[in-house]
Every structure is written in C-alpha cells, then in structure tokens.
Amino acid sequence: MPKHIWLLIIGTAIQVTGASFIWPLNTIYMHNELGKSLAFAGMILMLNQGAAIADNLIGGTLFDRLGGYKTIVSGTTIALVAAIGLTVYHTILPYAVFLIMIGFGAGILHPAMFAMASSIWPEGGRRAFNAIYVAQNLGVAIGASLGGLVAAYSFSYIFMANAAIYVIFFLFVLLTYKPMEKKYDANAYTSVLGQGIKIVNKSAFTGLMILSFGFFICWVAYVQWQSTIASYTQDLGIPVDQYSLLWTINGFLIVLAQPLVRLLAHYVPSPKKHIVIGNVIFLISFIYLLFAESFAHFAAAMVIITLGEMLVWPAVPTLANELAPKGQTGFYQGITNSVATAGRMMGPVLGGLVVDLYSIDVLFYGLIIMLVIPFFTTHLYDKNVQTNENTAA
Numbered sequence: 001m002p003k004h005i006w007l008l009i010i011g012t013a014i015q016v017t018g019a020s021f022i023w024p025l026n027t028i029y030m031h032n033e034l035g036k037s038l039a040f041a042g043m044i045l046m047l048n049q050g051a052a053i054a055d056n057l058i059g060g061t062l063f064d065r066l067g068g069y070k071t072i073v074s075g076t077t078i079a080l081v082a083a084i085g086l087t088v089y090h091t092i093l094p095y096a097v098f099l100i101m102i103g104f105g106a107g108i109l110h111p112a113m114f115a116m117a118s119s120i121w122p123e124g125g126r127r128a129f130n131a132i133y134v135a136q137n138l139g140v141a142i143g144a145s146l147g148g149l150v151a152a153y154s155f156s157y158i159f160m161a162n163a164a165i166y167v168i169f170f171l172f173v174l175l176t177y178k179p180m181e182k183k184y185d186a187n188a189y190t191s192v193l194g195q196g197i198k199i200v201n202k203s204a205f206t207g208l209m210i211l212s213f214g215f216f217i218c219w220v221a222y223v224q225w226q227s228t229i230a231s232y233t234q235d236l237g238i239p240v241d242q243y244s245l246l247w248t249i250n251g252f253l254i255v256l257a258q259p260l261v262r263l264l265a266h267y268v269p270s271p272k273k274h275i276v277i278g279n280v281i282f283l284i285s286f287i288y289l290l291f292a293e294s295f296a297h298f299a300a301a302m303v304i305i306t307l308g309e310m311l312v313w314p315a316v317p318t319l320a321n322e323l324a325p326k327g328q329t330g331f332y333q334g335i336t337n338s339v340a341t342a343g344r345m346m347g348p349v350l351g352g353l354v355v356d357l358y359s360i361d362v363l364f365y366g367l368i369i370m371l372v373i374p375f376f377t378t379h380l381y382d383k384n385v386q387t388n389e390n391t392a393a
Contacts, residue, residue: 004120005131007176012113012135013142014172015076018083018165019106020143021150021158024247025240026099027227027348029155032234034092039356042227042348044096049345051100052107053338062108068116069173069181075108076170083163090156111337116180133314134255141251148244204323207384208332211323212339214275214377215316219343220350221282221367222309225302227348229289232360233298242295246302253306261310271315271322272382278315279374281308286367319381 001009022029026048030041062071082101085094117128143165150157225246233243268274285305292298317336324332354363 001128001131002121004180005117005128007180008113008117008120009131009135011169011172011177012132013139014165014169015106015109016136016139017143017146018139018162018169019102020140020247020251021147021162021165022086024144024226024230024244025147025151025155025158027230028234028240028243030092030095031231033155034095036092037356038228038231038352039349040352041231042350042352044099045227045348046345047096047100048103049341051103053341053345063112063115067181068112068119069177071112072109072116072173072177073170075105075112076166076173077105078102078108079105080163080166080170083159083166086159087156087163090159116177120180134258137251137254139251141248141255144244144247144251148241148248151244152239152241203384204325207381208320208323208335210377210381210384211316211319212336214279214374214381215312215336216339216343217370217373217377218279218282218312219340220347221286221371222305223344223347224351224363224367225305228351228355228360228363229298232355233295236293238295238298243298245295246298249299249302250306250309253303254310257307257310264311271318272378274311274315275378276375278308278311279371279378281305281311283368283371286364286371290361290364323385 026045027038027041030036030044031038062074066074079102082098082105085098085101089095089098114132117132121128146161147158150161230243234240265274268277281304285301285308288297288301288304292301320332320336351363354366
C-alpha cells in the first residue's frame with residue numbers, strides 16, 4: 001500500500017484507541033458512578049450518535065469544500081477540546097455536552113478518513129476501505145483493554161488517557177497529513193445532502209429501504225453490548241476491566257479472523273447469504289446471553305456475536321453499492337451509514353427503557369423476537385430484486 005495509506009491506518013488506530021478508552025464505559029459511568037437511569041444514559045448516547053448522523057450528512061460536503069486535511073483537523077480539534085473538557089468536569093451536564101461534542105468531531109473525522117484513503121489510492125478499491133476498517137478494530141481492541149485497566153483504578157484516569165491520545169493524534173495529523181491535501185478524486189465521498197434527494201431508480205431505492213430496516217434492527221440489538229449489557233455485567237459483579245476485555249476480544253477477533261472471512265466469501269460469495277448466516281449467529285448469541293452469569297459466558301457470547309458482525313456489517317454496504325444507480329453511490333452509502341447510526345442512537349434508549357421498566361431477561365427475549373425481522377427483510381429484498389430483473393429482461 002502507498003505510504004500515505006499507512007499514515008491513515010496509523011492515525012485511525014491512534015484516534016480509535018483514544019475513543020475506545022471511554023465509549024465502552026459511558027453507560028457504566030453514567031449509571032453506576034453518576035447514579036443516572038439506564039434510560040437517561042441511553043438518551044445521552046442517542047444525542048452522541050445524533051451528532052454523528054448530522055456529520056454523516058455534511059461530512060462529504062466539508063471534504064469537497066475544505067479538503068481532507070482541513071476537515072480532519074477541524075474534527076480533531078472539536079474532539080480534542082471535548083476530551084480535555086471531560087478531564088476537568090465530571091458532573092452529568094458538562095459530561096453530556098462534551099460527549100455530544102466528541103460524537104460531532106468524530107463524525108467529521110471518519111468519513112473524511114475513508115474519503116482520503118479512496119482519493120489517495122483509487123486503484124486500491126475495497127482494499128483501502130478494508131485497511132481503515134481493520135485499523136479501527138485494532139484501535140478498539142487496544143483502547144478497550146487499556147481503558148478497562150485504567151478505569152479499575154479511577155474513571156478520572158480514562159478521561160486523561162483519552163485526552164492525551166487525542167493530543168498525540170492531533171500532532172500526528174499536523175505533522176503528516178498536509179501532503180495528502182491534493183484530492184485525486186473529488187467525488188470519493190459525497191454526502192446525502194450533496195447528492196440530493198432525487199430518486200433515479202425507485203425499485204432499487206425500495207430494495208435499499210427494505211434492506212436498511214433489517215440493518216437497523218441488527219444495530220439496535222448489537223448496541224446493547226455498549227449500554228444495557230455493560231451495566232448488567234456490573235450488576236453480576238464482573239469488574240469493569242473484564243468488561244472492557246470483551247471489546248478487546250471483539251477487536252482482535254475481527255483483525256485475526258480476516259483470512260477466515262475471505263475463505264467464507266470465496267465459497268459463499270452472496271452478500272444476501274452472509275446477512276442470513278450472520279443473523280442466525282446474532283440470534284444464537286442472544287439466546288446464549290439468557291443463561292450468561294460469568295465473564296467466561298459473556299466472552300463466549302462476544303465471540304459468537306463478533307462472528308455474525310463480520311458477515312452482516314460489510315454485506316449491507318456491498319448490496320447498497322450494487323443497488324445504486326450510476327452517480328448515486330454516495331447517496332445510497334450515506335443512507336446505510338445513517339441507518340446504522342440511527343440503530344446506535346435508538347438502541348440504548350429502547351433497551352434502557354425495557355430494563356428500567358421490566359428486566360434484562362425481557363429485553364433479551366424482545367431482541368430475539370426482533371431479530372427474526374431481518375430474515376423477512378432480506379427475503380423481501382431478494383424477491384424485489386428478482387422481480388425487477390425479470391421485468392428488465
């Protein structure tokens with residue numbers, strides 16, 4: 001890979017390592033340390049993801065107008081200011097404000113990093129995106145494991161560590177990213193707003209909406225690991241450093257299992273089948289969670305759901321890319337990104353409400369029922385595509 005791609009990989013790993021010090025522990029901190037309800041914590045996380053959705057809509061426009069370097073510096077500056085603020089203020093109101101700011105800054109960063117990778121190495125195709133994806137998961141593995149160890153001493157230290165790593169990332173960007181300012185492909189990433197709302201192919205768009213609804217359900221279920229399940233592990237007496245270790249398992253498994261994923265993709269190339277297989281694995285993981293009582297049980301459940309994640313998450317954008325009419329790839333990808341973020345927004349709120357009003361077991365049963373829906377949406381999507389192909393023929 002080109003040198004600048006490696007710099008983007010290193011930068012991504014540094015930034016995500018810093019972010020991963022705090023995001024797995026947000027619900028635990030608000031619920032167990034600040035005494036807020038799970039529903040309240042879910043609302044704050046919803047606003048954090050809402051800020052990221054806003055940046056999904058404007059991120060491409062900033063990249064096109066300011067260039068990749070200035071866009072990344074802008075996002076990093078916002079996130080850095082918020083990270084420093086978290087080291088000083090530990091009451092709920094400033095915590096919530098700074099958490100939303102970090103979501104806003106990171107929301108600017110992530111699409112710009114992907115767009116820079118595509119612009120610098122257009123002939124790399126999906127390899128450029130996959131390299132950034134793997135770097136993100138490496139950062140998750142390192143940051144979550146270190147964050148849990150630090151939080152075992154004091155939560156204040158994880159905010160300091162997060163701020164320190166953002167300072168390192170900021171300096172790294174200033175010193176190495178300026179030469180990447182030249183854009184080889186100005187349309188490498190385009191936002192939903194930039195593409196406009198005009199629907200060129202209504203049948204393809206209908207297929208995307210059907211697919212996206214199932215994608216949303218999967219994310220609502222998955223994000224419980226970062227919210228209600230995080231708090232549940234504390235109720236069972238599992239130390240916070242062991243909970244963070246679960247995300248280390250998640251990140252390293254995604255990195256190390258890439259050859260296995262490629263092998264499966266070779267023998268089962270259909271992304272639609274990947275969604276079905278992955279969703280079966282999601283179901284198995286939540287059924288298993290009904291009986292989980294120890295760290296070993298949760299570690300096994302995390303391994304199971306990670307295997308499903310590696311199949312479902314790349315499959316939906318791939319199908320969206322296949323559906324997209326010429327000139328609307330960014331529009332379709334923007335929709336799938338926004339749907340995933342919407343699932344991350346609504347999941348903690350819905351899960352928190354169910355647990356506050358009923359119990360964690362009721363939540364697990366509800367998620368198991370909900371996870372039947374993606375089987376129907378994938379089938380309807382497939383039927384819609386086949387009907388359109390027959391009509392076109």
